[in-house]
Structure formats: structure tokens, C-alpha cells
């Protein structure tokens with residue numbers, strides 16, 4: 001029998017979440033962000049599941065875009081970091097991809113490429129995140145240079161928010177973006193998941209939801225995924241493979257960081273950090289055993305972790321465990337590990353077998 005750990009990916013939930021994003025987007029198009037292997041959910045299966053529902057897709061890697069075109073995908077595909085060398089450009093043109101142009105170096109490559117087919121592009125404004133894009137002093141000239149290029153079709157103006165998910169919000173970045181990009185007659189693309197859900201004024205003509213498609217809340221401190229109407233797509237499950245009886249003073253796991261203060265029964269789960277479970281999840285992280293909520297104990301090992309069965313008399317070897325997903329939001333587990341659901345999903349290890357639901 002294989003080790004009992006398994007991830008299930010619910011494609012119905014993915015479609016549900018995409019349709020919710022699309023409904024929020026109103027008349028704007030919604031490109032499903034499927035970078036990082038669809039946030040760990042599997043690029044091919046995510047794209048196949050969304051199929052013709054999606055207005056388009058966004059990712060980073062040219063080879064991935066190539067594979068999607070080979071598989072027959074016809075919708076627009078945006079490349080969120082654009083291209084990296086001149087040789088990428090003929091491929092982009094042939095595949096009909098939509099690269100982001102965020103730097104002087106990319107502009108220069110495009111000007112020298114001599115493309116015969118025209119490509120749509122997204123010109124990126126650095127409105128305050130200070131990662132990628134043209135700023136107050138460089139934007140106008142960059143746009144003018146794109147406009148005169150015969151090989152450039154539609155130019156969408158885009159930016160990305162740093163704090164759409166917190167109390168700061170998007171006000172300052174919106175003002176900066178509008179001052180540069182507003183009223184020029186180009187379509188605008190601003191919103192990630194958090195902005196799409198919180199700030200209708202940031203919808204523009206094209207939105208770029210990512211985490212919400214996978215059922216993670218983009219702002220778990222304000223709203224749970226359930227509050228937002230999102231369904232979990234990935235459920236990570238395993239089983240109890242051993243049970244130990246502890247007496248007061250007994251310790252659990254590496255470093256002995258958890259000490260029993262009285263008699264306890266604990267379960268050992270076949271799931272560890274080499275499966276993608278966060279090692280920084282400390283004692284007390286929620287976990288479901290036989291559908292009931294309990295807590296993890298001690299340090300997470302490479303292949304195992306421990307949980308408290310003291311009050312779960314019926315639980316024992318073979319009891320089903322849910323690490324996150326159905327019945328236990330990944331956002332809660334992430335918070336207990338000092339991270340965000342994005343990181344848990346992306347870190348799902350390749351050794352974990354996947355079951356696909358709703359194919």
C-alpha cells in the first residue's frame with residue numbers, strides 16, 4: 001500500500017471560484033493567473049478545467065505558454081514578467097502571447113526584434129510597489145515608443161498593488177496610476193484577487209485574479225475564504241499511522257519542544273515538511289482527525305507530524321486526517337505557520353500523489 005498521504009484537487013471548486021471572480025469583474029475580462037504551476041494545483045489540469053470559461057490566462061514561463069498552445073489553448077496568455085532575451089520575441093509572436101513590458105531593456109529588445117507579426121502587450125507602470133515597471137519620469141516616453149512600433153497591436157496599461165489586502169489599500173497607487181495611465185484610451189489592468197474583491201474602482205478592463213481561484217482568501221485577517229464565497233480546491237489528506245500514550249513530562253518530536261503536562265494520547269500523521277507541510281507550523285496548528293478538529297504537537301519532521309488525540313477517543317491508526325482543504329481552511333494553517341495560503345499551495349511536494357475531482 002502506498003503511503004496514505006494524498007492531495008485532492010477539486011476542479012468544480014476551481015470553476016466556481018473563477019466564475020465568482022468573473023462576476024465581480026463585471027464587464028472586465030478576467031485572466032486566470034496560473035503561474036507557479038497554477039499555485040501548486042497543476043498547470044495543465046487547471047487550464048483544462050477552466051477551458052473555454054476563462055477569458056485568458058497569465059503566467060511567467062515561455063515554455064509553459066508554449067505547452068499550452070501545443071495543447072490547443074486559443075485564449076490570450078499574458079507573460080507577467082515579459083521576456084528575458086531577444087530570442088524569446090519571435091516565439092512570443094508565433095504563439096500569439098501577450099508579454100508585459102516593464103523595463104527599458106525589454107523596450108529596446110522589442111524595437112530591434114523586427115517582428116513581422118504584431119503582438120499585444122501590457123505596459124507596466126510602477127505605481128509604488130517598486131518591483132517592475134516604468135515610473136513618473138519614464139512612462140510617457142515608453143508608451144510613445146510602443147505606439148510607433150508596427151509590431152505592437154493593443155497596448156494595455158497595467159500596474160500591480162502592494163497593499164490591496166491590508167488597511168492601507170490602493171488609494172495612493174490608484175492615484176499615481178490614474179495620473180499616468182488614465183484617459184489615454186488604452187485598456188487598463190489593475191486588480192489582483194484582493195483588489196477585485198475589495199475595490200470595485202480598480203476593475204478596469206482586465207483583472208488578474210490568482211489566489212481566489214484556488215480558494216484562498218487574499219486577506220484572511222479581514223475575510224475568510226468562506227465569507228468571500230470561495231471553495232477550497234486543494235485538500236491535503238493523510239492518515240494516522242501510529243499512536244503513542246504519553247505521561248506527564250514526556251516530550252514529542254525533534255528538540256522535544258512539546259511536553260505533556262498529564263496523560264495524553266497522540267497520533268502520528270504521515271505528512272511532513274518534505275510533503276509541503278510548513279515546518280514552522282508550531283504546536284497548536286489546527287488539524288482534522290476523523291472530521292474533528294484538534295491540534296498539532298511539537299516540531300514537524302520531514303515525513304511525519306504529531307497531533308493530539310486525547311479528546312478523540314474514537315481516533316486511532318488508520319483515522320483519516322485533513323491537513324488543509326475541505327473543513328479546514330488553508331488560511332488558518334498558514335497563519336499558524338506565519339505565512340499565507342499561497343506558500344502552502346505552491347510548496348505541495350511532487351512526491352504527494354494527486355487525485356483529481358470533477359474532471
Ligand SMILES: *Cc1c(COP(=O)(O)O)cnc(C)c1O
Nearest residue numbers: 033080160192193208209210211
Ligand atoms: C501573481 C499576480 C497576480 C495574482 O495575484 P493574487 O494575489 O494571487 O490574486 C496578479 N497580477 C500579477 C502581476 C501577479 O504577479
